[in-house]
Amino acid sequence: MKKLTLLILILISFNAITQAQMQPYLTMEEALRISDAAEEKARLENWNVVIAILDGGGHLIALRRMDGVQIGSVEVAQAKAKSAVFFKRSSKVFEDLVKSGGVHILTLPNAVAVEGGLPIFKDGVCVGAIGVSGVTSAQDGIIAEAGIKSL
Template sequence: MANSKLFLILEDAKKIAAAAETEARRNNWPVVISIVDEGGHLLYLMRSDNTQYGSIEVAIQKARSAIAFRRPTKVLEEQVNQGHVRYLNLPGAIPIEGGLPIVLSNQFVGAIGVSGVRSHQDAQIAQAGIDALNSDSF
């Protein structure tokens, strides 16, 4: 990380988003990528050309949901798919794959949310951003 404290700064968010954007471009997928801090506050937002504007809020909410519940939004989606509809009524929960928490040294420091293509593709893009945390280039 660019800083020594366990929280995200704008520079970190840009690096995570850049790795995610690279994955999206590699697949020619128009998406919105959002990065939030540990409190769910928006740090960074990127919208590819020709991405529907509805994906802006969805990407933000996926990231907020991932940090609020400290788990990938896919976990919530799986619960709903198994018939646990109470997850649909949790405040701040969006049970759609594509939101991942950002964890550093076992501490939740933020999240990434992606929206614009199929939800498993959104998650693939988000994972590329998370993977940047584990690379030597981060």
Template sequence: MQRKSVLGQTEVNQILTAAIAEAQQSGWAVTIAVVDDGGHPLALTRLDGCSPIGAYIASEKARTAALGRRESKCYEDMVNGGRTAFLSAPQLTSLEGGLPVIVDGQVVGAVGVSGVKADQDAQVAKAGAVAI
């Protein structure tokens, strides 16, 4: 039988705290979503000034990173590299800004961020993903 860590509320709060600090340090109004390894929501925070659609996009980025077990940017790179058929893949978004949370070599969840430029979203998500 395999065993792995699971995100608890303490870890979710650590992820959010680190991601929020990164966003606020740069003055970015973003939404931050945290999901478990199955892409199910654990937390969502929309900072003041972030567009309402950010909540949807951040959640989808997080879910993509959790289910795909890789950064959502990998899918964006596939599409930009010419594999446009990937746009029809169900349950995934091909937008940068979703990163898996990895503990002991296992994906235990993911962080998705939306609200600023793609690389800035990824920067905030990374701050959260490496916080635990």
């Protein structure tokens, strides 16, 4: 009986590991492609920004700080991306809700109500996010969108 129980536990563990390996995720190559495209758009517009790419757990994969950008934008870009990955929606959604009077949104942990954070989806799964900060929130959103379109 003990051997059978052990065998069942091994099979369950193997199945869980196999399932985890089959889940889509954001590769380093994809993260760099996204940040390259976002930086290219920012340079075309002469906008200096910080670009943060996070994985599906909200952890930093790539960070770019263009010359001349205020240091505060480093944390803001990451916060926008974290909001997008945690809630699986654009940070602009929260901005729009606050503008329409939904100030209760500001009480949600990690909800950033400023445009510039977008989730990254792969096969219908949120695998990460991009956050951009440094110019106006609308311009940050344009740069983030350019990055997403490269995927």
